[in-house]
Amino acid sequence: MAPSYSNGYGYPSSAFPVPSSSYEYGHRNQAELHSICDDISSGxxxxxxxxxAYxxxxxxxxxxxxxxxxxxxxxxxMVRRRLLSLPHLLVALWVLVLLWGERWVFASRVRSCDWDHWEDWPDGATPHRLIFVADPQIIDPHSYPGRPWPLNPLTIVITDNYMRRSYRQLQTVLRPDTVFFLGDxxxxxxxxxxxxxxFEDPVWAKGHRPADEQRYLNQWRKKYGESFWLKEYARFGSIFYDTWSLGGRFPSPGQRGRKLISSLPGNHDLGFGAEVKVPTRHRFSAYFGETNRIDVIGNHTFVxxxxxxxxxxxxxxxxxxxxxxxFAPAHEFLREAKAAKRRAVQKELRFWRGEVEELVFEQxxxxxxxVVYDELPTIDPGEGVPDFxxxxxxxVPLYRPPGTPCGPLREHWPPTPPPKGQPGPVIPDHRNAISISHGYQYKNVLSLEDSIMLIESIGNVRHTFSGDDHDYxxxxxxxxxxxxxxxxxxFSMAMGVPTPGFQMxxxxxxxxxxxxxxxxxxxxxxxxxxCLLPNQLSMFMTYAALGALTVLVLIVRAFxxxxxNLQTFALGPGQRPSSAAAALLPIFKAKDERSGDGDGSAYDTRPVTSSTSSSKFPSARAPSTRTRGQSISSSNGTAPPQRGGASLPSSASASSAKGKWGWAQSRGPRIEIRKDAYYDDGGRGARLGRGGAWRPASSSSPSSxxxxxxxxxxxxxxxTTxxxxxWMALLFFTYLAYRG
Known part of the structure; x- marks a missing residue:
């Protein structure tokens, strides 16, 4: 016989009859299922x-x-003396400083770069206004893999908000016709x-990663994939795409339209050189556009x-x-670059002439x-035509000899001062130059061969704009x-350059x-x-300095x-009735306190309600020998002894127990008048009726x-302060961070 087993309800299987057929077996299973459902429903x-009920x-x-x-x-x-106190005035100061550091400074910096401040065109000119944004490089788990959980999300929020606020002001204040992103x-x-x-690294590339990345590789492969990249794409769009309409729905006068082009990839998007993964590039181009392209903007050809x-x-x-x-797609694009440029220019001219942009074939x-294929109609007019x-x-920047100086606007290191009598810059100036070096998945400049091929294949290159270095x-x-x-x-504050910026x-x-x-x-x-953006690290130092000053001011005030005898900011525990009805209960005073000569006193049975004036409360003081918190009448019905050993008469005690307190002793609260509610106003030991005064017990009173x-x-x-x-300053900072 098989051993019995538990069915989950505490009954062995032997307690149930063994079904003799499959029908009975199914019927029993159905009954058990209904029983389980009933138990769950009942619970x-x-x-x-x-x-x-609770x-x-x-x-x-x-x-x-x-x-x-x-x-x-x-x-x-919510009283005037607390609202206008020094701690709250400091909170108001913090609100203004946080508004400046987290909002207003961005508008101020971008407004100082307004086009009218530096453009120098003839009167009546209608220029096309374009902005380059380089290396936003939104922070992700790859950026700081060793950081603990609270710091990494906080870094993401701060850096995203910095770019969002900067880009929002860029759109609302400058209203560019075109924005180009330069990769990463x-x-x-x-x-x-x-x-x-x-997606795996090729065999010959294994081991190229730095040690700090290699130990996280397996975790990245398991945890982050296509769905994570799509979330990052949406995050990028929430910063830069969702605010595009702030720049206006229509272009400035004389312009064809507004454009945002973000299809140029960087080494952090695809990798670099031989270690670029083709599936990664396919994904990038599917969401951002063709990586090799030609655009005619403002009568200039952008390649x-x-x-x-x-x-x-x-x-x-x-x-x-x-x-x-x-590399084959890029090589093929460069081979056809000059013809593609001519076709793009002709399409633009056709538009301004009011013609159809595309070539119309005869039917x-x-x-x-x-048929002769060599004589097919084409929009390309051939060489020798005007070019934009x-x-x-x-x-990646073009090649240059090592030590080529970058000029005075470079933030890392200013140019080396030239010797006396030398008019030009110091060459080579290695500290002011871009380092000619390379490493895993990066190279600071292109090879000389690729740089020459770019210039010769494209032709008529007047200007080049690049990114990758993070500095100007x-x-x-x-x-x-x-x-x-x-x-x-x-454009990011987290790329090793204290003062980010963008190019107008x-x-x-x-x-x-x-x-x-x-x-x-x-x-x-x-x-x-x-155009330089705010130095957020400098702003954080301002916050730290203001924090130290705030604490110092509060310490001085506390001393x-x-x-x-200033009014204290810290509130005492406060005395509040447990309910609204408790405030209406009767209050009785125990007796009149006489002078300290040992005279006896009789009980006073007159009731005193909560509306009794403050001048009557001193007569309710208990004997001086009663300790604070002790009941006015003792548990055995006798009154507490007088100072000096005198006792109250037993008749008075009985009268008090029956008439004065009555139900209040068993059902109502026991009233306590604190001894520190009285103070001597002249140092002469005066008591009630002899020059003394009464003050409610309070943590803010001088005697307290x-x-x-x-x-x-x-x-x-x-x-307290x-x-x-x-907490009020942090709450406001959290609100600003949440709002972006």
């Missing part, structure tokens, strides 16, 4: 009944008591798995090139591994044996057709219907301006409270301060 109903009884009373206590504390705080949109975009394709993939063609691994899937039937000035966009650098490449290159500052570009190139510049056109068709000791008051004031300023 749920019981729980709901208990919750309802909410209707004790829960309601507890909530009411909590609300009454909160209202009582709120009423105690993400920090770890190359690390997150794709839904399709081989964007995926140079992180292009670099695979000059990699040291090109002879050992087939890297054509990585006719031809014999396949006689060309602007090259690349994430301006170089004129004399060996590359005197191309002027500007490396744009990072104003384009003005008036042409006729054939693309020929009009007479009187300016010789320079492009003007630039570096002055007992010295100058003296009783607790000056040092205790100081400590309590420091803790500091905590009040801290």
């Amino acid at each position: 749920a109903r019981t729980m709901l009944v208990q919750l309802w 909410a209707s009884g004790r829960g309601r009373h507890a909530a009411y008591g909590l609300a009454m206590r909160a209202a009582y504390q709120f009423r105690r705080n 949109l993400f920090d770890g975009g190359r690390e997150w798995k794709t839904a399709h394709g081989d 964007s090139v995926d140079t992180v993939s292009l670099s695979a063609g000059t990699s040291s691994m090109k002879d050992q591994v087939d890297l054509r899937p990585i 006719k039937v031809e014999d396949l044996d006689t 000035p060309t602007v090259l966009l690349t994430h 650098c301006e170089v004129v490449h004399t060996d590359k057709e005197n191309t002027r290159e500007i490396t744009v500052k990072s 570009v104003s384009l003005y190139n008036p042409v006729d219907g054939q693309g020929i510049p009009l007479p009187g056109s300016p010789g320079t068709t492009l003007q630039t301006h570096l 002055l409270v007992p010295v100058l 301060l003296r009783s607790r000791g000056a040092m205790g008051v100081v400590v309590r004031e420091i803790l 500091t905590w009040r300023v801290v």
Whole structure:
């Protein structure tokens, strides 16, 4: 016989008959299922009944008591002397400083870069206004893998809010016609798995990672994939796409339309050179657009090139591994770049002439044996036609000799002062230059071979804009057709540069219907301006300095409270009746206190309600020998002894027990008059009726301060006022961070 087992309800299986057929077996299972459902339903109903009973009884009373206590504390705080106290004035100062540091300073900095402050075009010009944003590199688990949980999310919130506020002001104040992103949109975009394709590192690349990344690789592969990358894409969009409409729905006068182009990838988006993952690039181009493209904007031709993939063609691994899937698209694009530029220019001119942009083919039937494909109509007019000035966009800067100085606007290191009598800059100036170095998944500048190929393949490159370095650098490449290159500052505060920024570009190139510049056109068709954003680290230092000053002021005030008898900020425990009805209960005074000569006193049975004037309360004082907290009448019905050993008459005690207190002793509260409610106003030992005065017992009265000791008051004031300023300032900072 099989051993019995438990069915989960505490009964062995032998307690139930063994079914003789499958029908009985199924019937029993169905019955057990109904029993389980009934138990669950009964338990749920019981729980709901208990919750309802609690909410209707004790829960309601507890909530009411909590609300009454909160209202009582709120009423105690909402008085003029507390609202206008020094701690609250410091809170108001913190609110203003936080508004400046988290809101107003962004508008002030961006407003100082307004186009009218630096543009220099002829009167009546209608320039196209463009802004370059480089290396936003939104923070993710790849950025600081070793940071503990609270710091990493806080860093993400702070850096995202910094870029969101800056970009919002960029749109609302500057209202650019076009915004270009120069790569590195993400920090770890190359690390997150794709839904399709081989994402593993090639065998020859294993071990190239730094040790601090290698130990997190397995965790990244398991935890972060396509869904995480899509969340990061949405996060990027919430910062930069959702606020695009703040710049206006329509372009400025004379412009074709507003554009936002973010398809140029960086090494943190795809990787670099031979280690670029093709599935990652496919995903990037699917969501951001073609990585190699040509745009005609403001009568200038902008050529964007995926140079992180292009670099695979000059990699040291090109002879050992087939890297054509990585660099072939960029090479093919460059081979057709000049013809593609001409076609793009002709489409733009057709638009301004009021013609159809695309080529219209004649509808006719031809014999396949006689058709001539070499004579097909094309929009490309061929070489020798007018060309717009060309602007090259690349994430990685072009090659330059080591030590080439970047100019005075570079923040890392200013230029080395030249020797006396030398008019030009010091060359080489390694500390002011971009370092010519490389490492895992990065290279500070392109190879000389790739740089020359870019300039020659595209042609007529007047200006180049790049990113990647995070700091400003301006170089004129004399060996590359005197191309002027500007490396744009990072837009993020977390990229190692204390003062982030962006590059403003104003384009003005008036042409006729054939693309020929009009007479009187300016010789320079492009003007630039570096706009610096707030130094958030400096602002945090301001917060720290203000915090130290706040604590110092509160400490000084706390020490002055007992010295100058100032009003204390710390509230006492307060005496509040437990309910509204308790305030209406009768209050009786025990007896009149005589002078301290040992005279006896009779009980006074006159009732005194809560509305009795303060001048009558002194007559209710208990004998001086009764300790604080002791009942006025003793438990055996006799009155407490008088000072000096005298006792009350027993008749008086009995009368008190029957007539004066009555039900109050057993049902009502026991009334206590605190001894420190009386003080001598002249130091002469005067008592009631002889010059004495009465003051309610309060933690803020001078006598209470003296009783607790000056040092205790100081400590309590420091803790109370500091905590009040801290939590209110942090609450406001949290609100600003939540609002973005």
